[in-house]
Amino acid sequence: xxxxxxxxVNGKVRRESVxxxxxxxHFLRDVLRLTGTHVGCDTSQCGACTVSxxxxxxxxxxxxxxxxxxxxxxxxEGLARDGALxxxxxxxxxxxxxxxxxxxxxxxxxxxxxxxxxxxxxxxQIRDQLDGNICRCTGYHGIIKAIEAAARAMAxxxxxxxxxx
Amino acid sequence: xxxTGIGAAVxxxxxxxxxxxxxxxxxxxxxxxxxxxxFLRSPHAHARIRSIDTSAAxxxxxxxxxxxxxxxxxxxxxxxxxxxxIHSKDGSPMKMAPHPALAVGKVCYVxxxxxxxxxxxxxxxxDAAEKIVVDYEVLPAVADPAKAKEGPQIHEVAPRxxxxxxxxxxxxxxxxxxxSARHVTRLDIVNNRLAPNALEPRAAIGEYDxxxxxxxxxxxTQNPHVARLVISAFVGLAxxxxxxxxxxxxxxxxxxxxxxxxxxxVALWASKRVGRPVKWTCDRSExxxxxxxxxxxxxxxxxxxxxxxxxxxxxxxTIANLGAYMSTFSSSIPTYLYATLLSGQYAIPHIYCEVDxxxxxxxxxxxxxxxxxxxxxxxxxxxxxxxxxxLGIDPPELRRRNFIKSFPHQTPVIxxxxxxxxxxxxxxxxxxxxxxxxxxxxxxxxxxxxxxGIGFSTYIEACGIAPSQAVGSLGAGVGLWESAEVRVxxxxxxxxxxxxxxxxxxxxxxxAQLVSDRLGIPIENVSVIHGDTDKVQFGMGTYGSRSGAxxxxxxxxxxxxxxxxxxxxxSHLLEAAEGDIEFKDGKFIVSGTDKxxxxxxxxxxxxxxxxxxxQELEPGLKEGAFxxxxxxxxxxxxxxxxxxxxxxxxxxTIVGWTAVDDFGVVINPMIVEGQVHGGIAQGVGQAxxxxxxxxxxxxxxxxxxxxxxxPRAGNLxxxxxxxxxxxxxxxxxxxxxxxxxGAIAAPAAVINxxxxxxxxxxxxxxxxxxxVWSAIRSRAQPRQAA
Numbered sequence: 001x002x003x004x005x006x007x008x009v010n011g012k013v014r015r016e017s018v019x020x021x022x023x024x025x026h027f028l029r030d031v032l033r034l035t036g037t038h039v040g041c042d043t044s045q046c047g048a049c050t051v052s053x054x055x056x057x058x059x060x061x062x063x064x065x066x067x068x069x070x071x072x073x074x075x076x077e078g079l080a081r082d083g084a085l086x087x088x089x090x091x092x093x094x095x096x097x098x099x100x101x102x103x104x105x106x107x108x109x110x111x112x113x114x115x116x117x118x119x120x121x122x123x124x125q126i127r128d129q130l131d132g133n134i135c136r137c138t139g140y141h142g143i144i145k146a147i148e149a150a151a152r153a154m155a156x157x158x159x160x161x162x163x164x165x
Numbered sequence: 166x167x168x169t170g171i172g173a174a175v176x177x178x179x180x181x182x183x184x185x186x187x188x189x190x191x192x193x194x195x196x197x198x199x200x201x202x203x204f205l206r207s208p209h210a211h212a213r214i215r216s217i218d219t220s221a222a223x224x225x226x227x228x229x230x231x232x233x234x235x236x237x238x239x240x241x242x243x244x245x246x247x248x249x250x251i252h253s254k255d256g257s258p259m260k261m262a263p264h265p266a267l268a269v270g271k272v273c274y275v276x277x278x279x280x281x282x283x284x285x286x287x288x289x290x291x292d293a294a295e296k297i298v299v300d301y302e303v304l305p306a307v308a309d310p311a312k313a314k315e316g317p318q319i320h321e322v323a324p325r326x327x328x329x330x331x332x333x334x335x336x337x338x339x340x341x342x343x344x345s346a347r348h349v350t351r352l353d354i355v356n357n358r359l360a361p362n363a364l365e366p367r368a369a370i371g372e373y374d375x376x377x378x379x380x381x382x383x384x385x386t387q388n389p390h391v392a393r394l395v396i397s398a399f400v401g402l403a404x405x406x407x408x409x410x411x412x413x414x415x416x417x418x419x420x421x422x423x424x425x426x427x428x429x430x431v432a433l434w435a436s437k438r439v440g441r442p443v444k445w446t447c448d449r450s451e452x453x454x455x456x457x458x459x460x461x462x463x464x465x466x467x468x469x470x471x472x473x474x475x476x477x478x479x480x481x482x483t484i485a486n487l488g489a490y491m492s493t494f495s496s497s498i499p500t501y502l503y504a505t506l507l508s509g510q511y512a513i514p515h516i517y518c519e520v521d522x523x524x525x526x527x528x529x530x531x532x533x534x535x536x537x538x539x540x541x542x543x544x545x546x547x548x549x550x551x552x553x554x555x556l557g558i559d560p561p562e563l564r565r566r567n568f569i570k571s572f573p574h575q576t577p578v579i580x581x582x583x584x585x586x587x588x589x590x591x592x593x594x595x596x597x598x599x600x601x602x603x604x605x606x607x608x609x610x611x612x613x614x615x616x617x618g619i620g621f622s623t624y625i626e627a628c629g630i631a632p633s634q635a636v637g638s639l640g641a642g643v644g645l646w647e648s649a650e651v652r653v654x655x656x657x658x659x660x661x662x663x664x665x666x667x668x669x670x671x672x673x674x675x676x677a678q679l680v681s682d683r684l685g686i687p688i689e690n691v692s693v694i695h696g697d698t699d700k701v702q703f704g705m706g707t708y709g710s711r712s713g714a715x716x717x718x719x720x721x722x723x724x725x726x727x728x729x730x731x732x733x734x735x736s737h738l739l740e741a742a743e744g745d746i747e748f749k750d751g752k753f754i755v756s757g758t759d760k761x762x763x764x765x766x767x768x769x770x771x772x773x774x775x776x777x778x779x780q781e782l783e784p785g786l787k788e789g790a791f792x793x794x795x796x797x798x799x800x801x802x803x804x805x806x807x808x809x810x811x812x813x814x815x816x817x818t819i820v821g822w823t824a825v826d827d828f829g830v831v832i833n834p835m836i837v838e839g840q841v842h843g844g845i846a847q848g849v850g851q852a853x854x855x856x857x858x859x860x861x862x863x864x865x866x867x868x869x870x871x872x873x874x875x876p877r878a879g880n881l882x883x884x885x886x887x888x889x890x891x892x893x894x895x896x897x898x899x900x901x902x903x904x905x906x907g908a909i910a911a912p913a914a915v916i917n918x919x920x921x922x923x924x925x926x927x928x929x930x931x932x933x934x935x936x937v938w939s940a941i942r943s944r945a946q947p948r949q950a951a
Contacts (some may be wrong), residue, residue: 019287035193038416039911040364041449048364076186089184091551093176096839100669101183102365102416108184122881130878132616134870136364136417137669139907140878142839 466804844907
């Protein structure tokens with residue numbers, strides 16, 4: 001029995017009829033065709049599917065689409081504004097925080113949450129906060145450098161966001 | 166060098182689509198009318214199939230087809246093959262068992278595909294797969310390679326489950342060297358089995374077009390042309406010219422996406438059967454069962470020294486687990502990519518290595534990042550380190566005494582090293598790691614109740630795979646050259662078509678850097694096209710750290726031809742003799758004059774062809790090249806790992822990592838360092854965390870990311886990465902390759918450090934807290950003589 005849900009995704013209200021067992025990640029990928037959010041595992045370990053839901057980073061493979069009814073979702077596609085990269089996106093490129101790019105959307109969305117919690121994080125805090133995101137390519141070195149640099153860039157721009165923003 | 170030329174840390178062109186979520190990985194692609202495939206896999210490691218009843222599944226809503234090995238045979242679909250012939254010591258060929266894409270008569274590992282359901286939706290396909298009834302007669306199984314020869318026979322063609330018993334080197338001379346040695350170091354080594362786990366799971370979309378009677382396969386592959394060749398020539402699904410293979414963005418490979426697997430063959434075949442595009446995307450837990458694993462060696466090794474600490478001989482016996490079937494290149498990994506590297510960085514006069522490859526009831530084992538070379542490095546670097554400890558010689562000093570110092574150097578195991586300076590990388594690494602103050606740091610750790618250790622790995626690898634004639638003489642079924650085509654457009658922009666394939670390596674940037682450097686044009690005006698057999702004429706793909714040394718060399722060769730042709734055009738345009746035309750900084754100049762033409766002028770004139778007749782010069786500016794390397798390349802270096810061990814818990818913390826590598830000429834240092842970081846992470850994963858474990862029944866115990874310990878950010882250190890450079894004389898660019906070095910060097914460095922800290926040599930990989938804690942406890946027991 002399909003149910004109709006209304007979800008604001010990247011600022012746009014989307015009303016769709018979905019199966020109750022449909023996961024949020026498949027709603028994003030298969031129904032809305034937002035394929036930037038990736039599926040890297042089936043046990044909620046890899047974090048490739050991380051999106052922002054009502055301001056909090058969530059693994060969209062652990063949430064049913066129907067649970068997102070009424071929620072505001074930001075995916076990787078909605079992070080750049082007016083053609084300008086988000087500072088985290090820019091920092092990932094500048095500091096070689098990606099290789100194959102598959103974990104990258106989830107990693108960037110997790111980094112966004114991380115910097116909301118810790119606007120000036122230590123390396124230990126970054127390593128700890130990335131525990132739910134697996135990268136097989138970079139050894140995390142470039143990712144950590146990118147997140148440190150993004151924190152600096154956001155602080156300089158006075159963009160350091162507060163929790164829940 | 167321009168700002169975007171060779172040696173510049175150019176930020177990657179491909180990143181923009183990846184950081185904005187606009188990449189196109191296989192599973193992101195949807196074809197009109199596509200149906201979905203789900204495989205039913207064997208739950209048993211070894212069983213005879215008495216019968217398969219698909220009727221209940223076939224009658225479920227949405228189900229388009231339920232196919233088994235019977236239909237495969239009815240359609241005369243050929244078996245998967247291993248493309249590298251190895252002969253045993255007795256001259257007999259390797260025992261390659263039939264490998265159908267869907268099981269025929271029996272299953273040989275947990276995960277062996279038995280049937281496929283194609284349905285309108287994936288949930289329908291999954292539901293239907295559960296309704297297939299298979300009557301199995303379960304047979305005894307063997308998973309441990311050390312027990313394979315005594316285990317139940319898996320394939321008729323392979324008595325004692327033995328694929329080959331191969332040897333390399335001079336046994337008599339090596340035995341004689343051991344007889345006269347002053348000291349012999351002996352080790353029993355298990356090189357632990359690993360699951361590659363590229364973050365993007367494998368996926369395939371097969372599409373048959375009845376109008377043109379042709380197929381298209383979108384596939385997560387590192388080598389689309391090789392996939393097309395095998396699927397055409399051996400599986401026989403379609404002739405090569407009627408099969409297009411597209412490898413779009415691919416999310417990591419590490420070897421596991423080289424091979425031609427059952428699932429893509431079945432998706433392609435099923436698409437013709439059901440008349441619809443068929444998509445299959447692997448689940449992660451399914452990937453643990455279905456993707457080729459790596460490593461899995463059981464080795465006894467001995468190194469003989471004279472009274473001055475010089476290595477006089479090396480003897481190695483390895484049992485290599487190749488799993489239930491022979492995967493695409495599996496036979497070559499524990500032989501020509503392993504034993505040929507056993508000389509390490511050392512002048513060892515006599516080496517003898519025996520390798521027994523065996524079948525077991527486990528998923529096939531094939532190349533995984535490093536592929537044979539990490540196993541060889543682990544053997545050599547553990548022996549050297551333990552030998553130094555036993556002889557009471559400082560480990561770096563023992564290495565120094567044995568380093569090869571003049572080049573070219575012919576080892577006793579086939580390879581001719583062309584260039585290197587092992588002393589230079591060791592010296593630099595010792596400085597960066599502050600080795601001389603290690604005792605001070607060790608005392609400081611001890612004050613905090615921690616055991617500190619330091620471990621070295623002066624590794625070598627053979628990359629730039631490989632000269633075709635040489636590998637052909639060793640049994641390879643293919644040539645290992647690479648192709649490139651450089652197309653110059655009338656406006657002067659350039660498209661490079663390459664047979665290499667990027668799945669994280671950044672070729673769209675580095676290859677464009679070469680073009681920018683050579684032609685003096687902005688890097689934005691260069692596109693690199695790869696991964697489509699309809700666009701790129703042929704290619705051997707990316708593995709074995711070959712894309713720089715072989716793939717880029719092919720581009721360089723094509724650029725030579727482009728430049729030569731462009732000079733002819735310029736000579737007409739500038740009304741000068743061709744021999745007087747110089748090409749420099751993107752300009753064609755008539756020597757000794759101020760007459761010049763820009764690159765764009767010449768490109769335009771090559772196409773409009775107004776300044777020359779078609780009889781004297783062909784219009785256009787497009788050249789292709791096939792480059793076959795003259796030798797392997799030999800990247801080498803020194804990695805130093807420093808660890809702290811908590812004696813109460815056995816937990817190992819890496820507190821320092823120094824890597825000094827010699828990759829020859831570096832095109833993009835940022836990308837090269839990234840490759841080193843990632844390689845080390847996988848090597849540290851092998852040494853401390855990762856292990857694909859089968860129980861004695863052949864059940865995979867570590868079948869998901871909940872059970873298989875992948876390295877996470879908190880498990881890894883920051884790395885100090887530096888380089889030394891000796892130019893590679895074996896290719897026009899002087900490059901050696903960097904993709905695998907970290908994974909090759911790291912495991913030995915870690916285990917050498919952990920064993921140094923703990924004072925016990927017998928610590929297995931992965932050195933989990935439990936393993937290390939047990940080793941620490943064992944110190945109280947009298948140690949067995951080696």
